[in-house]
Amino acid sequence: MRIYRSFLFAPGNRPRFVEKVAHCGADAVILDLEDAVPIAEKEATRQAVREALTAITNCPVYVRINPLVAATSFSQAIGEADLQAIVCSELAGVILPKTERASEAQQAESILSDLESERGLTPGEIDLIPIIETALGVHNAFDIASAGTRIKRLSFGAGDFTRDIGVRWSRREVESQYARSALVIASRAAGIEAPLDSVWIDIRDLRGLARSARLVKQLGFQGKMAIHPTQVDPINTAFSPTPDELENAKRVVAAFEAAEVAGEASIQLDGQMIDYPIVEAAQRILNMADALEANRS
Numbered sequence: 001m002r003i004y005r006s007f008l009f010a011p012g013n014r015p016r017f018v019e020k021v022a023h024c025g026a027d028a029v030i031l032d033l034e035d036a037v038p039i040a041e042k043e044a045t046r047q048a049v050r051e052a053l054t055a056i057t058n059c060p061v062y063v064r065i066n067p068l069v070a071a072t073s074f075s076q077a078i079g080e081a082d083l084q085a086i087v088c089s090e091l092a093g094v095i096l097p098k099t100e101r102a103s104e105a106q107q108a109e110s111i112l113s114d115l116e117s118e119r120g121l122t123p124g125e126i127d128l129i130p131i132i133e134t135a136l137g138v139h140n141a142f143d144i145a146s147a148g149t150r151i152k153r154l155s156f157g158a159g160d161f162t163r164d165i166g167v168r169w170s171r172r173e174v175e176s177q178y179a180r181s182a183l184v185i186a187s188r189a190a191g192i193e194a195p196l197d198s199v200w201i202d203i204r205d206l207r208g209l210a211r212s213a214r215l216v217k218q219l220g221f222q223g224k225m226a227i228h229p230t231q232v233d234p235i236n237t238a239f240s241p242t243p244d245e246l247e248n249a250k251r252v253v254a255a256f257e258a259a260e261v262a263g264e265a266s267i268q269l270d271g272q273m274i275d276y277p278i279v280e281a282a283q284r285i286l287n288m289a290d291a292l293e294a295n296r297s
Helices: 015-021 039-055 077-086 100-117 135-137 141-143 159-164 175-189 208-219 229-240 243-261 278-294
Strands: 006-011 028-032 061-064 091-094 128-131 222-226 267-269 272-273
Touching: 006 015, 006 229, 006 243, 015 028, 015 039, 028 039, 028 141, 039 061, 039 077, 039 159, 061 128, 077 100, 091 100, 100 128, 100 141, 128 135, 128 141, 135 141, 135 159, 135 175, 141 175, 159 175, 208 222, 208 229, 243 267, 243 278, 272 278
Parallel strands: 006 028, 006 222, 028 061, 061 091, 091 128
Antiparallel strands: 267 272
8 A cells, every 4th residue: 555645746847856756755756747838948858858757766757648628718729738648657647637527637647548558558557636626626536536447536626626616726725625535525425535735935924835745634635746855845744653653553543443342332432432434544544554664774
């Protein structure tokens, strides 16, 4: 079980950044072909990204392609050409931006399946993460989450979402709380993992980043995307169990196991009522800690 707390972006056309991105402690990296790359450089950047996929070996590497369907005036519907250039055995997954409909995710899945077959890759091994970045995408989030077997998690894009609904992206992010909760609920209803949250745009404001990460963790997100190496540690910390959480989880599980032996299924521990749902939540914390330790080893 791999835990994804942090995904770190690097512009695909900036070789110095691409070289460093895999050594910043992120759980996965994203080489960008979309918004971080000028239109004039997109075609040339594909080859650089393809070469980087082979060079980075110490963590999963994803690529954010351009949209398959242009959703904005500054989008280019060249995602299929991106996929043709980058699909290989070293590619862990594809980030599909500005996804608004299930048909777009299904189109991406179909293209990936064809390319895997053509290139002798294991069927279905390439992950697909749609980014929900518009009101229509939020409205269709459940359908998108259910659109294919490759989709294990969704992601949220606050910058494009706030642009789409015509509001300012504030530090408190209250304007996108409904959309974030909608993605959590859609993901759970579709039976996939919890979603990944948007980047935090102010790279100097690490306190604001930590606050945002704690908030979305409480909403039900599993991790957050980053645009600068200094953001990785605060994100990883926010989405990892604290020592107090681990200790409490161990005590809850141990106490309940003893209670079950005695024929009880509801007990009190430190004044708190403990039953099966509480124990399940505690066990998830312990499982996550074990998975993080396994990822480090």
